[in-house]
Amino acid sequence: MKILLTGGAGFIGRWVAKHLLSEGHQLWILDDLSNGREENISEFKEHPGFIQFINDSILNETLLEDLFNENHFEICYHLGASINVQDSIDDPRTTFNNDTIGTFYILEQCRKHNTKVIFMSTCMVYDRCNDETGITENHSTKPASPYAGAKVAAENMVLSYYHTYGLPTVVIRPFNTYGPFQKTGGEGGVVAIFINNHLKGIDLNIYGDGTQTRDLLYVEDCAKFVVSAGFSDAVNGEIVNAGLGKDISINNLASLITGNLMKIKHIEHIHPQSEIQKLLCNSGKATSLLDWKPEVTLEEGIARTKTWIQQGGLL
Template sequence: MNILLTGGAGFIGRSVAKRLLADGNKVWILDDLSNGREENIEEFKVDLQDFIVGDIKNEGLLEDLFSKIKFDICYHLGASINVQDSIDDPRTTFNNDTLGTFYILEQCRKHNVKVVFMSTCMVYDRCMDEKGITEEHPIKPASPYAGSKIAAENMVLSYYHAYGLPTVVIRPFNTYGPYQKTGGEGGVVAIFIKKKLAGEILSIYGEGTQTRDLLYVDDCADFVVQSGYSDNVNGEIVNAGLGSDISVNDLALMIARDSSRIEHVEHIHPQSEIQKLLCNYDKAKELIGWEPRISLEEGIRRTEDWIKTSHLI
């Protein structure tokens, strides 16, 4: 198939692109490199149909692209993804995540292209149910990032109901693995591993009792890709996660293996914290036969090996 992948030079986008190419698809990547990095796709860049450095808010660019190429699916991963940035500068996040998604939807509507929209587990309200968060769980936009994603989700689903356009909203839980940034904008696993390898203290925001459901990036990419291939999820919201959660305290100890190398610091955005994140992925299993394959221990090992070999310390 002909596939447009926005945000394809990002951490998750890279793995999605690699999987799509392995499946024999023709892939075009559109990325403004605000979060992504061109070196992320260096190993398979030659196999792409094109790598376009551009903005999803550039309507002229999108019109030209969609008129020239008959796409079958648009995997829309391009977005502002940092919660703190959205609190400091909500306009940029809204424009990228909500308005940018609208521009993508308009082109897909005109050319009848399926849309796979990457949302986030950060849209959910806190959950104490040990069965985990289902797609019916209440939402709570605790940050402009979550609010922008919810607004975009509603637009994506409205195009399914109003126009019959095949669309799906996917909500992966906290994804980690190789190629994730190891600095301030990275994920907790990558940051903790880098600090451990560098002999530094692992800093935990708040009490560290908050839990995360950590999904390895290859499992996430498999979920993203399958959501595009299947008609069973059209018009649906679908979760993906490991199905088990771990407190940030326990995660730090698993990685550092030494409690003396862990400290607690004041939370920088406690109002947007979700105390418990545990995914129920029954719907993904039922509709597309997806379930995660990589355990947390194995995923951490693979991520640590990548950080070592990439000389990121």
Template sequence: MKILVTGGAGFIGRWVIKRLLEDQHDVWVIDNLSNSSTNNIEEFIYYDHFKGFTEGDIKDKKTLRELFKQGKFDICYHLAASINVQDSIDDPKTTFENDTVGTFHVLELCKKYKTKLVFMSTCMVYDQASDPKGITELHPLKPASPYAGAKIAAENMVLSYYYAYTLPVVVVRPFNTYGPFQKTGGEGGVVSIFIHHHLDGKVLNIYGDGTQTRDLLYVEDCANFVVTAGYSQQANGEIINAGTGRDIAINDLALLIAKDPAQIQHVKHIHPQSEIPKLLCNYEKAKKLLNWEPKVSLEEGIKRTSQWIKGSGES
């Protein structure tokens, strides 16, 4: 197939591209490099099926139009977005324009070229888990940050094109994803930041009391989920979660990485109002619809991520 990946030079995008190339699809990439790097995808540049990288913004309609006209894509994996919760609180306009308005521009072209759209949403749209079996797709939503609000708005636009125009679309909501190629600084994920600090001999800072839990999904499992959702006709018109079905308190995660309570300290939370106290995924729908299950345990994922950070010069 001919496939476009928006935000493809980003952390998850890089792994999505890898899987698509392994599956022998022709892949085009667009990314504005605001929170990503061409270093993430440089190893793919010389693959026969890698058809081109465009440094461009999804809000630039002209660039997007030219790309769709050239590619006439079968699927668009739409991963380009502002993803930082604190940034969305400080500057909601940018997040709304990137995540909601940008998605609208992509949708319009998908409609024109009858391109299936896989929309990357987030577990941050949910209220906290109250069911011990975890959060299903029918769970209540709570836009606790402008980031979550922009994603919910975009999800609804995406689904409206399924109902109004019978455009094949899927909304995917992966839980907290971590692994190699994730940033180890301020806009990275908690696992990468903790490992980076531990390898540098620094203290691990935990926001708040550390009892908040996360369901941590290894990036290759996440990418396989996202790609499979694009391949599946059964997934059209659906919202689908992906996680491990196991959550861990941030205190326990820090201890798992640092091995020493003296290396851990608690600091004042920078955005307590947008914190979700308990995130636990129920991925039964993904298992049933896509025959997908996570394969990499948290312990194994931490090991692989540590090895990558050590070897990449990120630490």
């Protein structure tokens, strides 16, 4: 199939691209490199299915119109977004423009060409979970940051195009994803940052008291989930979660990675109002509709990520 992948030079996008190419599809990647890196997809450049990399923005309507008119995409995986919660608090306009208005521009082109849309949302739209069975798609939302608010607004637009125009769309909400190719600096995920600091002998800094929990999904499992949503009519018009199904406190995660409690430090939270105390995913819907289950344990995923960083995979 002819597929457009926005945000394809990013961390998760890179793995989605790899999976799509391995299945024999023709792939175009659109990414402005505000979060991604062209080096992430350099290994795909000679692949016969890799048609084009476009270094531009989803806010460029003229570009989008030309791309869709020329190529008549059958599927659009829309991962391109501003993804940093703290940045969204400091600069909500940029996040809203990229995540909400940019999604609207994508939807308009997909509507004209009847292109299926897989919209990457986030678990950060959810309210705190106190149920040990985990957060289902029916769990209440609480946009505690402009990032989450922009994603909720975009989700509603995506679903409205399904109900109004019959456009095949699906909203996916992966939980905290980690693994090789994730940045190990300030914009990276907690697992990559902790592993990198541990390997350098640097303290592992935890915001707040560290009792907040996260459900950590290995990136290859996430990519398989993302791709599968594009090829199933069963999820059209639906919201679907994906996670490991187990949560771990940030304190315990740091201990698991470093093994040295003296290297774990607690610091004042920059934006405590955006913190979600407990995130635990219930992926039952993904299992039922997509026959998807995570395969990589947290311990194995951490080991793979550590090996990647040790072999020079620092970003």
